[in-house]
Amino acid sequence: MAEEETGYRWETEYEKTWEALVEDESGSLQASVADIVSKAKRRHLLDKIGNVRLGMMRHLFVIIDMSQAMNDQDLKPSRILTTLKLLEHFVEEYFDQNPISQLGIMASRNKRAEKITELGGNPRRHVTALQGLTTKPCQGELSLQNSLDMALQTLRHMPGHASREVLIIGGSLTTCDPGDIHSTIKILQENNVRCSVIGLSAEVRVCKKLCQATNGQYNVVLDETHFKDLLNQHVTPPPATANTESSLIKMGFPHHSLTGDKNSEEKASMCMCHLDSKESQGFGSNGYFCPQCKSKYCELPIECKACGLTLVSAPHLARSYHHLFPPEPFKELLTSDIMTDAAVCCYGCQAEILEPQVYQCEKCQQLFCLDCDLFTHETLHSCPGCASLRSTPQTPRLHVS
Amino acid sequence: MYEMSDQTAVSSLLVLVLDTNPVWWGSRQQETQVQLPECLDAALVFANSHLMLSHNNKLAVIAAHTDRSHFLYPMRQEEQMQMDADGGDASVGGGDGKYELFAQVDSVVKKEMQQLMSQNPEGEVSPDSVVAGALAMALCYIHRLEKECTIGIKLSARILVLKGSEDNPSQYMNFMNAVFTAQKQSVVIDACIIENESGLLQQACDITGGIYLKIPQETALVQYMLWLFLPDPTVRSKLTLPPRAQVDYRAACFCHRHLIDIGYVCSVCLSIFCMFSPICSTCQTTFKILGPPKLPKKKSKKTS
Numbered sequence: 076m077a078e079e080e081t082g083y084r085w086e087t088e089y090e091k092t093w094e095a096l097v098e099d100e101s102g103s104l105q106a107s108v109a110d111i112v113s114k115a116k117r118r119h120l121l122d123k124i125g126n127v128r129l130g131m132m133r134h135l136f137v138i139i140d141m142s143q144a145m146n147d148q149d150l151k152p153s154r155i156l157t158t159l160k161l162l163e164h165f166v167e168e169y170f171d172q173n174p175i176s177q178l179g180i181m182a183s184r185n186k187r188a189e190k191i192t193e194l195g196g197n198p199r200r201h202v203t204a205l206q207g208l209t210t211k212p213c214q215g216e217l218s219l220q221n222s223l224d225m226a227l228q229t230l231r232h233m234p235g236h237a238s239r240e241v242l243i244i245g246g247s248l249t250t251c252d253p254g255d256i257h258s259t260i261k262i263l264q265e266n267n268v269r270c271s272v273i274g275l276s277a278e279v280r281v282c283k284k285l286c287q288a289t290n291g292q293y294n295v296v297l298d299e300t301h302f303k304d305l306l307n308q309h310v311t312p313p314p315a316t317a318n319t320e321s322s323l324i325k326m327g328f329p330h331h332s333l334t335g336d337k338n339s340e341e342k343a344s345m346c347m348c349h350l351d352s353k354e355s356q357g358f359g360s361n362g363y364f365c366p367q368c369k370s371k372y373c374e375l376p377i378e379c380k381a382c383g384l385t386l387v388s389a390p391h392l393a394r395s396y397h398h399l400f401p402p403e404p405f406k407e408l409l410t411s412d413i414m415t416d417a418a419v420c421c422y423g424c425q426a427e428i429l430e431p432q433v434y435q436c437e438k439c440q441q442l443f444c445l446d447c448d449l450f451t452h453e454t455l456h457s458c459p460g461c462a463s464l465r466s467t468p469q470t471p472r473l474h475v476s
Numbered sequence: 477m478y479e480m481s482d483q484t485a486v487s488s489l490l491v492l493v494l495d496t497n498p499v500w501w502g503s504r505q506q507e508t509q510v511q512l513p514e515c516l517d518a519a520l521v522f523a524n525s526h527l528m529l530s531h532n533n534k535l536a537v538i539a540a541h542t543d544r545s546h547f548l549y550p551m552r553q554e555e556q557m558q559m560d561a562d563g564g565d566a567s568v569g570g571g572d573g574k575y576e577l578f579a580q581v582d583s584v585v586k587k588e589m590q591q592l593m594s595q596n597p598e599g600e601v602s603p604d605s606v607v608a609g610a611l612a613m614a615l616c617y618i619h620r621l622e623k624e625c626t627i628g629i630k631l632s633a634r635i636l637v638l639k640g641s642e643d644n645p646s647q648y649m650n651f652m653n654a655v656f657t658a659q660k661q662s663v664v665i666d667a668c669i670i671e672n673e674s675g676l677l678q679q680a681c682d683i684t685g686g687i688y689l690k691i692p693q694e695t696a697l698v699q700y701m702l703w704l705f706l707p708d709p710t711v712r713s714k715l716t717l718p719p720r721a722q723v724d725y726r727a728a729c730f731c732h733r734h735l736i737d738i739g740y741v742c743s744v745c746l747s748i749f750c751m752f753s754p755i756c757s758t759c760q761t762t763f764k765i766l767g768p769p770k771l772p773k774k775k776s777k778k779t780s
């Protein structure tokens with residue numbers, strides 16, 4: 076919340092926020108309110124920096140604080156329940172935007188850290204685990220060092236090309252550590268682990284130092300909507316650090332065999348992912364077969380247990396392409412400047428543009444309304460005008476941040 | 477359509493994407509092959525049937541041409557007012573008791589299509605259409621209608637693509653972006669293919685849960701459309717539909733465009749290669765070559 080240079084909120088001068096609202100001739104405030112709303116909408120888009128190398132394969136550990144402070148009811152119904160509910164959405168969005176990444180969940184209470192789920196790529200397992208956490212009580216104190224040590228044990232062994240991240244959601248203002256937290260911070264720095272913290276109560280200096288030393292983000296929530304916004308910021312891949320190695324990863328693309336084939340020689344077999352389960356789930360002749368060792372799996376992406384090959388399907392990789400080739404931000408123009416005899420219409424949704432601002436794509440010169448602009452940049456990730464043109468897009472050079 | 481238990485009316489929006497590539501349509505000369513006017517008639521019959529099913533149903537038609545996409549129906553506001561001012565087109569099948577909305581749809585689509593075809597495109601024309609652009613426009617339109625929908629009515633949208641020409645591989649990324657967006661917005665994409673199988677549309681239908689069909693007999697186009705594609709996705713679970721085909725999800729390597737089972741993926745830009753190479757051709761990053769572990773050198777004895 077507070078920047079480096081400016082002081083705390085109570086130290087800064089009065090912000091005369093009422094001066095931002097200006098009445099027009101008829102005394103109505105609607106134009107300035109609409110102006111503020113549209114500026115807020117576009118603020119998100121303009122903040123993104125382009126042409127930076129991103130860490131696409133991510134290994135993220137989420138550490139949930141389950142200390143006494145999380146029973147506080149300033150976020151309804153209680154901090155811990157709000158956190159768990161928002162984390163369920165976060166897990167689904169995370170795997171949607173980063174399909175080849177992995178996630179692990181840990182919790183910290185009673186001055187110890189416990190691992191809730193191992194690092195893995197199946198969203199359902201994490202969501203089930205989160206739902207199971209709602210019944211567990213929050214007690215004791217948070218221990219930052221123990222949880223960071225436990226996360227580091229696993230992250231240390233991850234390959235160099237993947238980004239190693241830790242996200243701590245903490246509501247407690249204190250931490251109870253067995254040793255020197257600064258030495259832990261130094262070890263994290265050496266191992267290239269990026270730690271971010273979302274605080275629920277107030278800014279804590281140790282967390283701020285941790286995030287600064289490891290290049291992470293430190294934020295404190297204002298309310299539930301802000302909390303959701305901050306979590307969403309962690310869904311998109313962060314810029315890769317200079318220490319991230321780039322390598323060619325061997326991956327397999329298995330084909331799916333269905334039971335419809337009469338000529339196939341596939342016999343019914345047990346799949347490798349449900350080998351240990353007591354029910355007969357996973358027994359059948361359809362599934363994905365690893366190209367190297369022919370073991371069967373029910374769903375992708377997964378790492379083959381027999382030969383260690385990462386199995387993905389082409390759409391999984393395609394889901395991440397939009398991070399690498401995002402559309403350029405549109406240029407803002409005034410509607411009154413457009414020289415046409417007919418009314419100005421949006422190219423995407425064919426609606427007549429009534430607001431004073433219209434947005435133009437620099438590559439295809441088509442005009443769009445504000446809603447289509449936001450839709451294009453946040454959800455669709457391709458400009459409809461450029462998609463309709465025939466010329467192939469240039470692949471941009473990616474720089475390391 | 478059956479009503480939901482909580483009494484919210486469901487309005488179904490159908491977006492028809494027609495492939496109007498003049499090169500491909502012009503190359504169909506035989507008697508048994510269906511021509512563009514017949515295909516357009518079939519599409520209009522289908523569109524009218526959709527509008528007839530419920531008062532709340534809505535329609536949009538987009539033409540995917542060789543180098544651009546164009547909205548055929550609904551027209552823009554000022555063109556609508558122009559047409560009303562001209563006195564309307566009552567002579568086109570509208571005079572004698574035909575439901576006014578159907579007559580309007582028919583006349584508008586036909587007029588816009590004529591205008592589209594009469595414009596001569598400059599430069600080269602290729603035998604494939606840009607469906608990705610039409611899909612992106614359709615999704616923007618659906619997004620706008622969902623916002624403008626009146627409270628109390630739920631809008632369920634789907635896209636039907638009528639395609640005949642071949643796929644254009646350069647629009648892969650825009651196409652997949654549109655498909656993932658459709659999946660997120662719960663928009664079902666169906667495909668009705670006339671001649672050339674399309675791998676892209678097969679993937680799109682599989683990901684969004686739609687129907688993909690290559691028409692076995694082209695003269696029966698209307699029948700296939702009305703039997704298979706007219707029912708809403710909610711009703712389809714009760715019907716017997718053609719079985720889902722096995723979709724080939726293998727990736728194509730960037731260097732040769734061959735489909736591969738095992739490949740190497742660059743960790744920076746996610747391009748796929750079939751062989752190990754020290755430099756990625758897309759993002760120019762150099763990779764560490766993992767050689768065999770170094771053994772200590774044995775000192776060779778000098779032979780005197």
